[in-house]
Amino acid sequence: MKKTPVQKPKLVPRPPVVVIMGHIDHGKSTLLGYIKKINITDKEAGGITQHLGAYEVPHPGEAGKAQTITFLDTPGHEAFSGIRSRGVQVADIAILVVSAEDGVKKQTLEALKCIQESNTPYIVAMTKIDKPEANIERTKQALAENEIYIEGYGGTVPAVPVSAVTGEGIPALLDMIILMAELEGLSADPSAETQGVVLEATLDKRKGVSATLIVKEGTLKPQMFTIIDCVISPIRMLENGQGKKVDEATVSTPVKVIGLSTMPVAGAPFRAFVTKKEAEKYNEDCVCAVPTSKNTVQVDETKIVIPVVIKADAGGSLEAIHHEFKKIADKQSKDSPVLVKIVHEGIGEVSENDIKAASGTAGTLILGFNVRIDPKAQSALERLEIKVELFTIIYKLVEYLEEVISARTPKIQVEEVTGKAKILRVFSKNKDRQILGGKVQEGSITLGGDVIILRRDAEIGRGKIKELQQQKVRADEVAIGHEFGTLIESKIEIAVGDKIESYRTVTK
DSSP states (O other), X not given: OOOOOOOOOOOEEOOOEEEEEXXXXXXXXXXXXXXXXXXXXXXXXXXXXXXXXXXXEEEOOTTSOOEEEEEEEOOOSGGGHHHHHHHHHHOSEEEEEEETXXXXXXXXXXXXXXXXXXXXXXXXXXXXXXXXXXXXXXXXXXXXXXXXXXXXXXXXXXXXXXXTTTOTTHHHHXXXXXXXXXHXXXXXXXXXXXXXXXXXXXXXXXXXXXXXXXXXXXXXXXXXXXXXXXXXXXXXXXXXXXXOBOSOBOTTOEEEEEEESSOOOTTOEEEEEXXXXXXXXXXXXXXXXXXXOTXXXXXXXXXXXXXXXXXXXXXXXXXXXXXXXXXXXXXXXXXXXXXEEEEEEEESSBOHHHHXXXXXXXXXXXXXXXXXXXXXXXXXXXXXXXXXXXXXXXXXXXXXXXXXXXXXXXXXXXXXXXXXXXXXXXXXXXXXEEEEEEEEEEEEEETTOEXXXXXTTEEEEEEXXXXXXXXXXXXXXXXXXXXXXXXXXXXXXXXXXOEEEEEEEEEO
């Protein structure tokens, strides 16, 4: 019997997928904006990239033949560490951005760790070389001091000085990406079963659920059926990075899929099939991880709970907010009387359902990130006393929440000792007023201050300094080591050898 020959995969070279990583303000988005000839920095609140963007960029290369590079732009803010991790897992090559003006920062090293853990080859781009304070040699030294060994400094990591303002060095950087891609031998089979990874998911009021996908194998087309987290969805429409409809997405291509059945989890793998029957057959063996609830916090009844409803524009944003909430919780002491608890969350505009979810518990906050309030919800808010705050920058949301925690934390009054003195003489006593002489042993004694009277280190009463002199001259304060005369008002008779402690009451 003649054996059917096994069909060999038709491998063809594919564009490299490049992730740009580094410190929050070292020029990642400005660099990518120059490469694209579009200034995307202005589209992000505060000039901070807060989502994972995916863009295709053609580059002529040394031979003049146009070659495509797919860029992923990841946020530098610490809160978006999950998005950065996804980006580097998908990428073939990483660019570690380091400012030639500021050098290596904490987030630079955090990005490097992420790159190294994924075993992704990388290039160092030394940015901002057009700045007056830029120093390329000092930057190279700083890299070496942090065990980033570039070419010429004891290592093999390519390093390219660039300016996103003048464009200097950027062609060399793109050439280096193409060269590294050739050395890696990147290839794929466009006719293979279509699969890839979900980069980000969003909810649009008009278009419904959409997700940015990157194709790793095969070709994605409209009318196909995707499986993400065991959910089958028809692909109604594909859009490229400029929001234009496209007929297909090939290997290494980022594309937005419109009209998914459910909100997918960012980072989830996807597969796509030509027919629904094929998808259903594959789905028979699909095993999905059951998501764990984020709202199963065991609340101590002695705690003051701040219930919070979160609405965000994308799954990555929710992920970042959770990251920041955990940081706030970690900073609080175990004895902190306040606890922040997420009672409801979702993607999309603040809706009437969100208002209902918040109205069940007094003091519930609704925090929106990069979203608006829909008209029905706005109408409901006018009837109910519910606080809604909208933010476009992650750290502003965090600052607001910390202010709320501080405001709702019960205040206690604490007495802080500001000075100690020993009584050396008793000059006179008239009813509750005593003229005394003493010497300051710690801190200082101040006019008008309250004092604790101690005898053999035990409190016997309290008083107030009505008059204060140093060397028979009126004084507002007497410091450590100096003698003084004072008139203290107190019902307790003070004796030689007693001590007084001046204190102030502060609220904490």
